[in-house]
Amino acid sequence: MKTFTTFIDPDELVKLLDYSNLVVIDCRFDLLNPDWGFQDYLKNHIPNAIYADLEKDLSGSITEETGRHPLPEPEKFIETCSNWGIDEHKQVVVYDTSSGSFASRLWWMLKYFGNQKVAILDGGFSTWLGYGFPQESGQIHNQPSKFIGSPDPELMKTTSQMETIIFNPDYTIIDARSRERYLGLEEPLDKVAGRIPNAINFFHQNNLDPNGRLLPLEELQEKYNDLLEGNHDTSKVVYCGSGVTSCLNIAVMQHIGLKPIRLYLGSWSEWIRNPNHPIISENIS
Structure with a gap:
């Protein structure tokens, strides 16, 4: 299987949906309405896509010194990735409804922790729907795996x-x-x-x-x-x-x-x- 490390076209992703080493993660979010992303994900998403919340999964606690979205503690993120089923054998594809504006945060975080097999879906979910590709509703949970990684300063x-x-x-x-x-x-x-x-x-x-x-x-x-x-x-x-x-x-x-x-x-x-x-x-x- 070809490895994707930056972007992946919807035509390429649809061919991989039945691939056992694929992890698809929906990252849709709204900074002004933080609960919207998960609720919208439940309505429809790419088949077998799990959901990642910008503030709950991809950010840590805000302090007087940090910006609005500091990183979570490394141990917590490693545990989260393990629960998502990510390991060195998996091709990860991330997407959102904002042409990658939020999905790219998870793309970068996985790179930061040493995972190179991660790509952003070009055009996001709206393009996927425009192609008439399959969708499903409800929350998905993956079989946990063992994510191994460490931050690269x-x-x-x-x-x-x-x-x-x-x-x-x-x-x-x-x-x-x-x-x-x-x-x-x-x-x-x-x-x-x-x-x-x-x-x-x-x-x-x-x-x-x-x-x-x-x-x-x-x-x-x-x-x-x-x-x-x-x-x-x-x-x-x-x-x-x-x-x-x-x-x-x-x-x-x-x-x-x-x-x-x-x-x-x-x-x-x-x-x-x-x-x-x-x-x-x-x-x-």
Whole structure:
């Protein structure tokens, strides 16, 4: 069986549904209505897909120092993955109803723990339904397995590390939020608007076409080449509001061959916890 490590097309996934070493995980979520994702999953989902909750399964406890979606304790996440039936033999496919905006968080977390056989469903559940592919309702539970993994610190940057690199020309910092949030003109989720100094902007939705499908490889390569002004040698750090949607940028950048790429996990919501951190904003009102 072919291994998928970044994205998988619905046409490819439908051929694998009866494959015993496949784990499909539904990650649909709504930041403003946290209970919606699971309830919507129960109505219909890809056959044999289990459900992963962003806040209950993919995040840990919020403290005065963290952003809105810190990582769970490693032991807890390893136990969760084991209960989901993930092990080194399994091909994992993650999806949501937001073209990968939430599923990419689990994609990144599995990579962070050393699991490379994980891919995001291109176009998500809406594309799956549009193809007329099978669906089912109700909650699914997999046979537990033994997940073995450990965090790779090389894939992540902490706030203390960000403090030392924001003015370092060897790093390129990429803000994956909307242009309006990047400029500080609006902020629907966090108490302070603006961006980290020297960050450039690539909205995570700009990786997608109007139907929520991934743009062609050549077009993505051109977009990121323009963003980086041809300089691919710097270490790239991506952030968003809380370390979730920025993972889609990371997946795409890996898909097109860029490296090294790291996630600033705490992202904007953690950066602004410290009032002494510098910020940039175009909002002068």
